[in-house]
Amino acid sequence: MAIGRGAGARRETAPAPAGAVALDGVAVRFRTRRREVTALTGVGLSVAAGEFTAIVGPSGCGKSTLLKLVAGLLAPTAGEVRLSGEPVTGPRHDIGFVFQRAALLEWRSARRNILLQAEIRGMAKETAARRAAELITMTGLDGFEDAYPHELSGGMRQRVALCRALLHEPPVLLMDEPFGALDALTREQLNTELNRIWRETGTTVLLVTHSVSEACVLADRVVVMSPRPGTVTGVVEVGLGPRREFAATVERREFRTATARVRALLGATSTAPASPGEGEGMGD
Structure with missing residues (x-):
């Protein structure tokens, strides 16, 4: 993991070497009713096993599209995506995915929503039950495992979604703005919980977020993307150790330096002219 280095920014120029996640010269283009839109172009990125990487950038720059490529839910128009050195050629069932909305089944309890993952994957019942119990304790859901979604707060619902995504012990966890709809205090609490989890x-994590502070509180590295067509304009090494409490972390010099450099990179790209078709096709 890229931990303990001084904060700094660098530009990705070489093809990404093999890692837990690697994108090499990736481009994505969509055809709308009026024109072809380039969502991503020339994306090169490598994420090491066990690393926590955050991705930030302006709305519509292709952040969510990038996660869909890693998950195999979308095929690149050009370039290659690899997981653990193997090309991604279709939907990957070995990853975990957490979305902005928890998307829980209202007629199932928290525990049974978590175990839905096991039913879909055909996991052994005893193994799944034991793993679910471990995750319920790990995420602070003890006492709420039999509650239904309408009885849970927004933060608890997201904890259930996180447990569901981690049930099969995925080597890679993708998170698409998972805390964006939560109030500030709950979001800070879940940032600390996610760091602990x-x-x-030891799961490799790719987090898409619009919050520069959240990215630097959680990640080893922050990937900054340009406006559409999205590409990697810089990578900031946060330079903090792995154990992070939200309130203490935001007071540290390394955190302030990293957030300033991320914002500088975002500012440097925000004045770039919009490409033809801006606002059409895929979103983040």
């Missing part, structure tokens, strides 16, 4: 599981 990441440390305990």
